Amino acid sequence: MRRFSVFLIFSLLVCLTLATREKKLGRKNQPKDRKMRPHVEGFLGCPYNNDFYYNGVIASPLYPKNYPKDDKCWYYMQAKPGYVLSFNFTHFDLDTLDFVTIYDGPSDISPILAQIGGPNGTTQTPKGIYYSSERHALVTFTSNLKSTPKSGFSFEYKSVFTSYPCNRDILLGINAMGGLKSQGNYLRQISFIGNYLVKNWTVGLDQTRVFINLQTDADYALVYPATDPEMTTTAGVQEVILNLSEYADNVVDNDTVTDFNGMFRYLESDISIDPADNGERAYTQKVVILFIASNPNDDQDYYEALEYAHIMRTTEDTKVITVAMGSDLDVAKIGKLSYGEGFYFGADYSNLPSLTDKINAAICADIDTKCGV
Numbered sequence: 001m002r003r004f005s006v007f008l009i010f011s012l013l014v015c016l017t018l019a020t021r022e023k024k025l026g027r028k029n030q031p032k033d034r035k036m037r038p039h040v041e042g043f044l045g046c047p048y049n050n051d052f053y054y055n056g057v058i059a060s061p062l063y064p065k066n067y068p069k070d071d072k073c074w075y076y077m078q079a080k081p082g083y084v085l086s087f088n089f090t091h092f093d094l095d096t097l098d099f100v101t102i103y104d105g106p107s108d109i110s111p112i113l114a115q116i117g118g119p120n121g122t123t124q125t126p127k128g129i130y131y132s133s134e135r136h137a138l139v140t141f142t143s144n145l146k147s148t149p150k151s152g153f154s155f156e157y158k159s160v161f162t163s164y165p166c167n168r169d170i171l172l173g174i175n176a177m178g179g180l181k182s183q184g185n186y187l188r189q190i191s192f193i194g195n196y197l198v199k200n201w202t203v204g205l206d207q208t209r210v211f212i213n214l215q216t217d218a219d220y221a222l223v224y225p226a227t228d229p230e231m232t233t234t235a236g237v238q239e240v241i242l243n244l245s246e247y248a249d250n251v252v253d254n255d256t257v258t259d260f261n262g263m264f265r266y267l268e269s270d271i272s273i274d275p276a277d278n279g280e281r282a283y284t285q286k287v288v289i290l291f292i293a294s295n296p297n298d299d300q301d302y303y304e305a306l307e308y309a310h311i312m313r314t315t316e317d318t319k320v321i322t323v324a325m326g327s328d329l330d331v332a333k334i335g336k337l338s339y340g341e342g343f344y345f346g347a348d349y350s351n352l353p354s355l356t357d358k359i360n361a362a363i364c365a366d367i368d369t370k371c372g373v
């Protein structure tokens with residue numbers, strides 16, 4: 001009894017902490033490779049709190065008055081989780097010695113997206129809208145001791161997607177096991193994924209990255225990292241997927257006793273290995289789509305799958321989408337292993353294409369924050 005109430009209080013605290021954290025937008029969670037800088041009060045007109053989130057406007061010191069000479073400001077920026085940042089300059093008026101630098105990443109050792117103005121500028125005036133390739137960006141403003149101060153700059157920043165369905169690392173867990181029940185079903189799955197699901201995706205290293213895990217039996221998978229040259233274009237990914245028909249020429253031969261949790265076990269291990277090994281990006285939201293062909297064999301099988309699904313969702317911060325294929329599957333029960341309501345689907349093999357838009361929407365959707373259900 002006592003234990004039970006302690007547990008209740010503990011859960012309540014966790015709920016409260018999570019709720020508070022949500023409001024504070026995780027300001028304490030600075031990226032690991034951010035350089036720590038002492039706060040320098042002398043830097044005139046720079047914002048005291050220089051962390052910027054999601055959407056807003058940033059202007060030069062003292063704007064719209066002239067900025068001070070010999071000044072330097074840092075603006076650390078984060079898009080909404082899963083998004084990238086856009087920069088739209090609405091005003092730009094600097095001395096030729098002064099410049100704005102946009103770093104594509106969390107710190108000033110990240111690659112330079114643009115340096116606008118100054119002796120080493122990549123451009124002297126803003127050229128259209130700039131987009132970061134991941135969630136973080138750093139913008140700095142530097143004015144020279146010898147410059148004649150001007151009115152400076154102002155830009156809008158927003159959390160946006162620059163690709164369809166959105167900027168994600170997407171791992172496809174494709175099924176080639178006996179649960180499919182026929183080679184025809186295997187080919188219908190491949191055709192759905194290759195000809196419908198990924199057809200519209202803007203695949204690219206800075207856009208939507210795609211990884212493939214083809215599960216040929218309970219102990220063997222064929223894996224394509226996102227950085228393989230053929231995986232870096234939409235046409236390449238489609239071709240790889242459609243070619244998978246050759247890798248399993250009779251799925252029913254191989255593994256008639258299907259291992260339900262095997263799909264979850266393999267996909268969990270794919271995303272928990274060193275990101276550098278398969279081309280995962282550091283600050284990009286991960287999505288795993290599992291194509292499930294059979295119900296769990298028994299409770300043991302189901303609970304093992306649940307454990308792997310749990311690790312994917314929590315430790316690996318990954319959105320898990322389940323697609324139950326075939327008319328005799330328990331879509332809702334399998335869906336309990338997904339990210340939540342709205343992230344599980346089911347259709348008979350011939351109807352899989354009808355799921356295309358719904359799955360694409362789920363890939364980009366945010367989950368409702370709740371403390372358990």
Ligand SMILES: *[C@@H]1O[C@H](CO)[C@@H](O)[C@H](O)[C@H]1NC(C)=O
Pocket residue numbers: 088089090129
């Ligand atoms: C950029 O800003 C200009 C000026 O405010 C505005 O007209 C334009 O629609 C903006 N572009 C985007 C993509 O937000």
Ligand SMILES: *[C@@H]1O[C@H](CO)[C@@H](O)[C@H](O)[C@H]1NC(C)=O
Pocket residue numbers: 118119120
């Ligand atoms: C411009 O580049 C040169 C050569 O790399 C460097 O010496 C100089 O300090 C740079 N100037 C500025 C303002 O960054």
Ligand SMILES: *[C@@H]1O[C@H](CO)[C@@H](O)[C@H](O)[C@H]1NC(C)=O
Pocket residue numbers: 230236239240243
């Ligand atoms: C797909 O298969 C064809 C025929 O075997 C082959 O020529 C092609 O290189 C394959 N493409 C990819 C991306 O593996």
Ligand SMILES: *[C@@H]1O[C@H](CO)[C@@H](O)[C@H](O)[C@H]1NC(C)=O
Pocket residue numbers: 176216217220247248249250251253254
């Ligand atoms: C069966 O599984 C093996 C690996 O265990 C794989 O090499 C082979 O391609 C599979 N064969 C079929 C017909 O699916």
Ligand SMILES: *[C@@H]1O[C@H](CO)[C@@H](O)[C@H](O)[C@H]1NC(C)=O
Pocket residue numbers: 199200356357360
């Ligand atoms: C891409 O997907 C969107 C949303 O499903 C759809 O409206 C559009 O027709 C698709 N375009 C192509 C070329 O398939």
